[in-house]
Amino acid sequence: MNQRPARAADVAARAGVSVTAVSFVLGGKADGNIAAATRDRILAAAAELGYRPNRVAQSLRANRTHALGLMTDGIASSPFAGRLLAAAGRRAAELGQVLIVHDSHFDTERDQHTADDLAARRVDAIIYATMGLRRVDALPTTSLPLVLANCFQDEDVRPTGIPDEESVGRQAAHLLIEAGHRRVVMLSGQGVGDSHDPYRGNVAGPLRAKAFLTGLRACEIARRAGEVVVAGWGIRDGHAGALRVLLDGNGRLLAARDRPTAIFAVNDRVAVGAVMGAMSVGLCVPEDLSVVGVDDQEELADQLVPALTTFRLPHVEMGVWAVDAAQSLIDPGRGAGPVEPGRTLLPFHLVRRATVGPPNPVAGT
Amino acid sequence: MNQRPARAADVAARAGVSVTAVSFVLGGKADGNIAAATRDRILAAAAELGYRPNRVAQSLRANRTHALGLMTDGIASSPFAGRLLAAAGRRAAELGQVLIVHDSHFDTERDQHTADDLAARRVDAIIYATMGLRRVDALPTTSLPLVLANCFQDEDVRPTGIPDEESVGRQAAHLLIEAGHRRVVMLSGQGVGDSHDPYRGNVAGPLRAKAFLTGLRACEIARRAGEVVVAGWGIRDGHAGALRVLLDGNGRLLAARDRPTAIFAVNDRVAVGAVMGAMSVGLCVPEDLSVVGVDDQEELADQLVPALTTFRLPHVEMGVWAVDAAQSLIDPGRGAGPVEPGRTLLPFHLVRRATVGPPNPVAGT
DNA sequence: TTGTATGCGTTATCAC
C-alpha cells in the first residue's frame, strides 16, 4: 500500500512510449507534438498508475518551487490578524503557489535564520508580514524577492502593502460628526513594552489619532471638541479608558453635558471594553454613548450586544496584495501586473452596525 | 546582486577539492574521512561564497522534504484555534521541519485536491486539523502518513490527538460545586447549519454537557440541580442564553432563590456574552453570578472585566502532539517515540481568574 | 511525430 509513487518512466513503459512523450502530455505541451492516440494511451496509463509529476524534481529542474515563504511576527497566534494568513493562502492556491509559514513569536532574532532556511528551500519569494502596523528596522538579508505586508521601512525600497491608517481616522471623525456628535474622544494605544510585546513599535494608534483630530478640525469643530486619550490595545484598557472619560475625579458619572457622547476606539477590543465600561456605570449604547472601533474582528464585532460599528481592517486585502506582489516580482508577466517598490495603501471599510447613533438630545450641544 | 546561489561544485573549485569532500564536510560526515586542514579550507570557501546546500536537491536525492503538510478547515481564520498552528510551527522548527499550510475555509470538497498537491510536493506527512472538535467522515485518500488533530474518525485507524472533553465537563462541575454552588446551568452549543458552518458537526458541546451533568450527580447534587440549555457558540448566543435562564417569562429578573448562581459556558465567547447579559440586568459577576468558560481565548479571557475563569483548551498541546506524531510516523527513531493509531486525550487546565466565587449568601440554598 | 541525451545540485558507492 505504501509503495513508492509512479514516475514518468513507469508511465512511459506502461504506455509503450518515451518519457518525453509523457512529459509533453502531462505538461500540456502535447498539442502540435504528440498524436492524439498516443496522448490518450499516455493519459490512460497515467490514470491507472495514479501518476502525478514529482514537484520536487520539477522544482530542481525549473529552479522554481512555486512556494512562497510567509514570515510573520505573531500572526499565527493572533486572534485577529489570521485573516491575512488565510487570505494569502487562498490567493496563493489560486496561483498554484503554496505557503510555507514561519511565525517568529516576536523573536525577531531568528528572522535571519528563517530567511536563510527559506532561501535554502528555494522558495520563489518571501512575504514579511506583521501583526500590527510597525516599522521594521532590521529586515533579514536575502537575495530573494521580498515584499512587506502591514509593515514598512523608512526607505521604501521594497514593495509594501499597508492599511490606509490616516484615512480611517478621517472617516471616523466624519462618521461621528455626521451622526451629530460634538463631544468625542478617541481611546488610542501606543507601542510600548519590551521587545516581545506584540504592540511594540505599533504606529497605527498615533496615525489614527492624528488623522482623527485633523478630521474633526476640518469639519469646523473646535479644537477642544475632540481629544485623544492613550488607553491601550485590550478590552481591559478600553474599559478603564472609558471610565476615565466618563467619570469625574471622585468616580461619579459626569453630567450628560460634560460627558463625551461618542468614543472612537483604536481597535475593536478597546471598543468592547468601552461598551462594557459604559454599561457598568448604567449608560446605554448607543443612546447615551456611541462607540466605533477598528478591525471588524471575527466573532467579536458582529457578536457584541449591541453589534459593534467598526472599520474593517484590510487584512484580506493585504494578504491578497502580498501574494500578488510576490508573484509579480517572480514573474512580471503574471499576477496583478508589475509592482514597484513603495507603499500601497489599502482601504478600510465602514461596517455599520448598532453602536453608533445620534447623540441623546438631552446631551446635545 | 541577484546572482544564482553557490553550488557545492563552486565551493569545491574554490577550495581545490572535490564535491564529495564538500558534501562530507557540510553533511557532518567529515570525521574519519577528511583531513582537518582540508576541512578548514572547505569551510572557509563555503563561508566566503555563502554556500548553503540546496534543499530541493537534497529532497530529491533523499526522498525527504522535511516539510509537513498542515491541512485545516478554518484554523487560519479562526480567532482562537490559531494557537494550534502557532504551536505546531514552533515544534516543527525545532525538529528542522517546515509547515506548508492549506486552509480549506470549510470547503472540504477541496481536501482531496489539496492532499494530492501535498503528495506531489512530497511532504513527509500530513496533519489534518480542525477548528472545532468534530468527526471527519471523508478523509482524503493518500498514501502519506497522516495524523488527526482536534478531529477523529469512527474507526481510530490513524493517530488522533483530541482534547479530553469529558474531563472538562467533570472539572467544571467540581469547580462550581466546590465553590458552593447548588443551582448551576450550562450554556451549550450544537453543531448545526449548512456545510460551510464552522460549527457544523462540532461535538464538543454535547460531550462537555454530558460530563458536566455526570459530574454534578457524582457530587450528590439532585438531578434537577443542574440543567443544560442549548445556546450557541458566540457572544450573542451567550448573552441571549443568560437572559433566558435569568429572567422569567415576562422579562423580569427572577428572584435570587430561583436563579442559577453559576453558569458553565461551552466556550469563552458564550461566557463573555453571559457576563454581559448578567451585567445588563444589573447583576454583578461573580457576586450574583459566577461564570466559567472554556478556551482561554487570547486577548479575551484575560482581558475581560472581570477577568474570566476558564479551562484552557489544549491547542498548544495538540499542535505539538501532531508534529511529534507525524515525526514518529516518518522516522520512528526520532520525535516522541513510536505512535500507535488511536486517540490521545490532551488535558484541559483550569485558569483561575475572577469570574468564579462563592454564591451570594442571600441566594444560597 | 517520437526518442535520446543531458543537466538541475546533492549524496552515496566505490575505486584509487
Next chain:
DNA sequence: GTGATAACGCATACAA
C-alpha cells in the same frame, strides 16, 4: 584520505 561517477525524477534541445 580523496575523487570520479551514478543515481534521484523531470524537462528540454536536438537528433532521428
